[in-house]
Amino acid sequence: MLLSGKRALITGSTSGIGLAIARAMYAEGAEVILNGFGNADEIAALQEELGGAAHFGTDLTDVAAVEAMMAEVGPIDILVNNAGMQHVSPVEDFPVDKWNLIIALNLSAAFHTTRLAAPGMKEKGWGRIINTASAHSKVASPFKSAYNASKHGIAGFTKTIALELAEFGITANCISPGYVWTPLVENQIPDTMKARDMTRDEVINDVLLVKQATKKFVQPAEIGALAVFLCRDEAQNVNGANWSIDGGWTAE
Template structure:
């Protein structure tokens, strides 16, 4: 197990993609700190399963982010995965939703990163992995905040990759297409309303229409890629935005 002795923090990891990444890192020996909301009993089971600890910090609150990072201690692997979505025409986009998406999808990535960098520099080793999206490369209508924040994550990742390259620290994005997670399932009703479609039409004509495979990406595929990016063999993989989208952004 090549991550023995390493400590990983995965945000938004009580379900979906984040949980799959946490499981993949724990399977390689990393001590994992989970973060996210959910049923307390279920989270306790996950901690027992993975030998992990958990922080329920709300990442839209900078003070809570700072408290979580202080409690977690020095982190070798940071996975900025927490995110949310809201679907609405731009002229009707709720201001509170815009602010919350920016705070969680983009600002939290900055805050978590700035707090782990000193320890990584000191050790001369670190991995920063940011969950972006196919929407970090291409846009879709009615998702102005999500598109904006995910493009921002891509640019931020490239910047810190350059800043940290000589310190043994890499930074990369993983950009999934549509993965069957609570985030995707939760946006279907809003998309139905915004586009006047049935559930089946949203799945086939919106979600999967651009994925050449016509299949949802599986969370475990993202977990496997995240684990690879932590290997020594990936030490020169830096500043990259990895598409896992069934061919969506190849067009």
Template sequence: MSHGQLLKGKRALVTGSTSGIGLAIARSLAAEGAEVVLNGFGDEAQIAALCAELGATHSGADLTDPAQIAAMMDAAGEIDILVNNAGMQHVAPVEDFPVEKWDTIIALNLTAAFHTTRLAVPAMKRKGWGRIINTASAHSKVASPFKSAYNSAKHGLDGFTKTVALELAEHGVTANCISPG
């Protein structure tokens, strides 16, 4: 197979892919021939330029909202490669941690991955092939102070990934957690 076509015919959804690590992952997948669906917020003109550059489509779904996740997954069609990369951080002592920030961080960094995964898995199992990649953090292995929600979400994402990997091992679907830093 020629270089750049390893993933031809595969559809990849990368959350949090309008910048940073997610955008780098999306570019790599597109370079290997995958049809890429970007997800994230940002300047509309910049996102349109990224879509043109990568031959990608874009969903601006808010991943803290399960209904928007479901609509994004439905619009994306059958996903072969799912990269749960979206995340956010807030730093505060636990006694001062804003409750709404806790809820948002857990929803975005952990619960969103559950929703995208549960919706992508049936097609992956039916095809006998799929790749689920969750971007965690060094904070999925060790904690640091003042990051209670982030540490909790990333530790949870690591455990969730291990569970999904065990459930799907006999179906040709792999699940891996990457922990940068």
């Protein structure tokens, strides 16, 4: 299989996009390592489903905890920085603690995992770093200042490490989905309803899907398939790219 013998750490992989990527990579023979929070029994079932996958419930906003996790995980071939969170609020009311938390999880955590994974990839002469960005890494939406800033930041970070690591057989790319039907999206609907004084259906149709020309939510499995492609040998010269999978949102 395509990824036999490869070890893949996927952050935020106990649900949503990260879980879809983990499943796709496991189906191609990778040893997957899960990270994320959730119900213990459900996570245990996922571990069994994914061939006895290791799981780390590490708080990625805690630098010392990230360092401990990466040391225990050991050398990896594939790093998927996917963990993230969202908060919707006008900038003048945006909670400072939420700003700090979103930047720490969505952006700084990817820096810490990458700096710790890179030496092992360099030693092997092969590696794939895939960062889950967002359509909001390319365009902004109101009331999402921290999220927009973090995702624009992850796009720039990806370009930088793509240049730094290219000669070592390592690629770094972003995947930038539009709205994917995941807990992250579903959970922001009430805040958006409040911020925009809208009903649930109005938020879905007039905010979430209004710019996706397909008028469909992106499916997590589609993102998993793209992540697997980026690990193929045929993608060895796909480097520093920001892949849109957003139903045409950023085509405007």
